[in-house]
Amino acid sequence: MKDKKSDPEKTSPLRGIQVLDLADEKASFCSKLLADLGARVIKVERPGGDALRNNGPFWKDTPHLGRSLSFWFNNTNKLGITLDIEKRAGREIFLRLLKKADVLIETFAPGYLTQVGLGFQVLCRINPGIILASVTGFGQTGPQSAYKSCDLIAAAMGGQMYVTGDPSQPPLKLYGEQSYYTASLVAVISILLALRRRNMTGRGEQIDISMQEAVASTLEHVMISYFHDHVIAERQGSLFWNREFCMVRCKDGFMLVTLFQHWETLVGWMDSEGMAEDLMDDSWKDEAYRLEQLDHVIDVVNAWTSTHTTHELFELSQLMRFPWAPIQSPKDVLESPQLKARGFLGSVEYPQNGKRIPFPNLPFRYSSLELKSPGRAPLIGEHNAQILQGELGLSDIEIVHLRSKGVI
């Protein structure tokens, strides 16, 4: 599939949906996904620019508000304005924008919006169809709703860290800001559901998302084992919880392998290279015995895989229908022939010099709908004139005045 350019024949799934984005890092990814799906997203930054612009990594490793790669990742395809909603004039402009919006996304501490005069009741009076999606650490209600959170705290409180890592080491957080991404994916689903209900009822909705719950909802076997078998899942190192997968060493890295599916094919393969040691013995055909002597099995397999490259093993194992794969580094992912063939990596342009850098697209394609290729994240206040003057009709003098008061 080639890198898609805008096709005038096709329309985007969320064409016509207007989103106001007040989110910080917790849900920037949510509005970014809505933008990729074709919604018109206006990111409202505080005057001077969003604090997220200070987050690394940076282009050329130079910290600069216009060079944050994580900011770009979370803000492609958005429009950007600056506005201080704590000031009265800023709030008035905000409410005018809200009138035309379908969705408002925010991540302030519970109660903050009400405190600055923008509670859901107020928003509803101005726009009864508004969908307000709030993403916070622990949700809008409950004894810990005022607790502070972040990617790490959500990973801890949501149960992800306790089961990730090695038993001999501290619990481990997943790489990247996965708590934010998970909460954002949940928020997009919730917003799409609310839009569908609004199509039927005409009424807006208040959506309350807790990062702790979003993380806990990813736990797969962990809560099932607890509620059904009263087993508390623990960290398993490089061995998968159900013993179906483990990681072994190769000449050039590591490989994820299975030890129990297709046992006879596996030991036959090892034996053909003279590396099966005693594993061809009949006693090993018994799965229970293998589980009991797992360390020995892993040792022998490890000695064999160490004589191969990950590439060799990936190719041969897949021919035999083993679900094996190399433990790829980000560089391997960038160079993946599969991702390249599907045009998964689009590109986004540097604002400074027009050069393009690789950027992940959405992970799905529609037969007859257009998804937006990533357009770069907005510069600070880039669309102030277009939106505040062009759409709200503020005059030059009003803009100068607002700027001097620090509202925009």
Place this chain on the structure above:
Amino acid sequence: MNEILNGIRVVDLTRVLAGPYTTRILADFGAEVIKVQSNKSATGAEVNTSAYFSGWNRNKRSITLDLSHPEARELFLKLTAISNIVIENFSPRVMANWGLQYQSLKTVNPDLIMISMSAMGQTGPWKDSVAFGPTIQALSGLTYLTSFDKDAPLGPGYAYGDIVAGLYAVIAILAALETRDRDGNGQYIDLSEYEALSGLMGPALMDVAVNQREVLPQGNGPCYLPAAPHGCYRCSGRDKWCAIAVFTDEEWQALKGVMGNPEWAEQERFSELSSRQTHAQELDALLGQWTVKHDPKGLMQILQEAGVPAGVVQSSEDLAQDPQLRARRYFIRRKDAGPGLTTADAFPAIFNGARTGRWKAAPLLGEDNHYVFVELLGLEENELRSYMERGIIG
């Protein structure tokens, strides 16, 4: 209450986790999900009475159809004709081999939404690869980066990738429904789980590409937003830990205050965030000597009250007893009889103050054959019997 997806019928061919998680969310919100199983396929994670199955297949119906049989495929097409969504997670060639690819299904139902959620996507040199959640995690870079050391990859302790793919699939479907409602168009969706998870490595991929550097595992260090201390600290008790993250000077002062302003914390090298980051290892060790004297829950409480982001590293048992999750009714109970789980997580969002707690037990194998084939498709009782005797429905 009228559920959001009432009136949407989903034909569900998916198995194990990613696909069933997708359709669980659709069913939680009122879609009629008809899971197509067969006596042959109902093994492993697809044994209807197992806890694992009952967790992912609540609120669904089950029919049995042996699709290797041409007459079963005709029944499948009839069901497709009266449904809105078809979802499958086979390897790309399977549906085509049965003649059940989108092009054929579209002829019986022009505004059908069909989604294929395979490991790699429907195209590309690796399209036929065999992969489960952990395989995808390995390929995406997440396993490599989730570790303390690049020479000892660890990765998530469960099949996170399948859940991520499931969430993306729901988004793809709901966005297609939005379009269908607007202009009546059906849609085929090709989702790749490999892409779903690789996409969440975005900033790391961009960093490698732009700065030509190796991106290495960060352990529990902050990925993008600078913080120190930022990690997981041992507490009193067996395998008890508390996560602490200090982003601002205010939070650092508050943390020192809670510790009783110990002398070590006043050292020059810990005074500024950037310098605390440089000396993160020593800082972590010193902080750990303090945390280990405390119970993690009490520690979290005093730190949070002082304004320091802190959280217990919670086990499944902690989660089940968590007062916050309880107050928000995050875990729901099933009231009807039936095998499998009776307590599980609800969808993690609250709409207008209400939690969707819909939970009808996962179906038994073929439990809804009569409903679907006789009541919906209008077969005669003796026709149903004949199909069953010949193993077409079975």
